Amino acid sequence: MDSFPDRYGRLRVETADLGPAHWLTERRPGHGDFGTVAGIAAPGFAAYARLLHPASLDERPVRWDTVAAAYGRRVGPLTDWYEVIGADRYYQNEQEYGLPGVWDEHPAEGPTPAGVARVLIPVLARHTDTPEQCRYGLWEGYGRRDWSGLPTFPTPGREELLLSGPLADALSPQLVDEFTELPDLWWPQDRTWCVGGDVDLVSTYVGGSAELVAELLATPGLEAHRVAPDDRVG
Template identity: 25%
Template sequence: MEWTDQVGHGDWIRARLDAATPTMHSVVPHGYPAYARVLHRPHVVRLPGRPVPTQDEWMRMPEAERQRLSDAMVYGPTTWAETARAFGTVVHSEAQWNRLVRTSAGDWQHALAPDGREFEAPTAGQLDPDLVAAVARHLAAHTTTPDDVFVTIWEGWGGLTGFFGQSPGRTFMQLAAHDQTASATRAEDAERRAADAAVYAQHNAMLGRSIHDSFNTVLGQPTWQPGILSDEISRGARLRLPARDHILFHGRIDELADPEWAASVPWRDPERERLGLEPAAESPSLVWPADRAWTMVTEVDFDSTIVGGSAELIRAIVADPLLEALRLEEGADLSWDADGINR
């Protein structure tokens, strides 16, 4: 996959968007025979034998008890369907997470279910890499131009592009090893502390290379701060759509059909890899083939990815057991208050 400044390849999308509409078509092109909503993956926390404490209970809890429960927590992926069962709600094509977990719009990232489990909201703007790959395999089978595909990434992801400023666009939180003095005599804890210390040292080395003394350069002259992408790309042409500006790449759909696609896309973060961390990259924002047989859209503020295409493609995506996907009608409203069923 390579960067291209030929952003005119995406002009047709602009013509099929409704910038002022509250529907999904502010970011998803009109005109496809069918659409699918691929739900982003939520997660769940449980404690064997007891409910997960509320925030107030955590705050009042003695430190030793808090640590014991934290160590006993079981964390893993779940589905929207399982979440709905836990809260007595319904998954449907225009379901909204805050309604699904019966919380207000500003208090839904972590929700305790009646059965004592805590459900964590899916990440907006991010479809997990294995799910991107699963969708891409279907896309590859429903285009005549699988080797002539355009992929965009929203330019606004932190640290992606270079800019003129006084400090880098990317910084990393500094970590410190947890003090486990009470169990320091145990060999296994000593080994764990040593391993943790190595990770923290590695992380903090990255921090040291990624940020300067910005507090003492307030009056300094702005300088060019490099991003993940090259300076040429950072300064290059953008595909300008009503809601977002995008950087355009050209490649093959099979490059995204590999579950390890994040290790090879141009916008991955090489600094992570130099430090021995796993490759990571933001989800593609838009993907479409030269024949325009379909479009995949992962909007920054959506907790689901939308695919428009043929009825056959949409049936295949919805039927895939690896995906939690629902058929979506053209003109669907996916705004936070659009769920009229789970009230």
């Protein structure tokens, strides 16, 4: 747990001015609704990508398409993890516990996993002029700290604390505690992109330029699919 009350890792907890988050809260009806890609990230971008959180085998990341191939299936832009493994999310069976030699841990639910973030950050940095001036949203419901009394801003279905700091410090909360969640939302001051995650999801969503999304789809170490802002999330 961070020993500094005004910090989350190296990110500053903003309590005086939530103005930089207002663009996320001022959404037209029907744009960025709860349960959609743009509701998790932000509406209004030219293109969007879905980044799949990897499964694992012996603590090493495993791509969804590797798991799907082992079951004779394929992964599409909107494929759900439970479709990959052929399981009912509401009814446990033996497939939910892994496939020997292929996977033994489900993808991590929650905001962007650290391994994905390490690959993502250099790509994002190439698509903003303000990488040293970024803002972040952290869901107030994460239980590792008591956020009582701190101001929040609303996103569809969530209330978020506002953090700030360089893009390179987005990973810093896990330098304090490897089990500490990274922020759900990331965006630079020039708003050229927005990264969005959620406590209940096993994917991260990125809105930005067509060039950014094309690079994400081509980046080794990321399993990414192009999606539309109104597509439903799992």
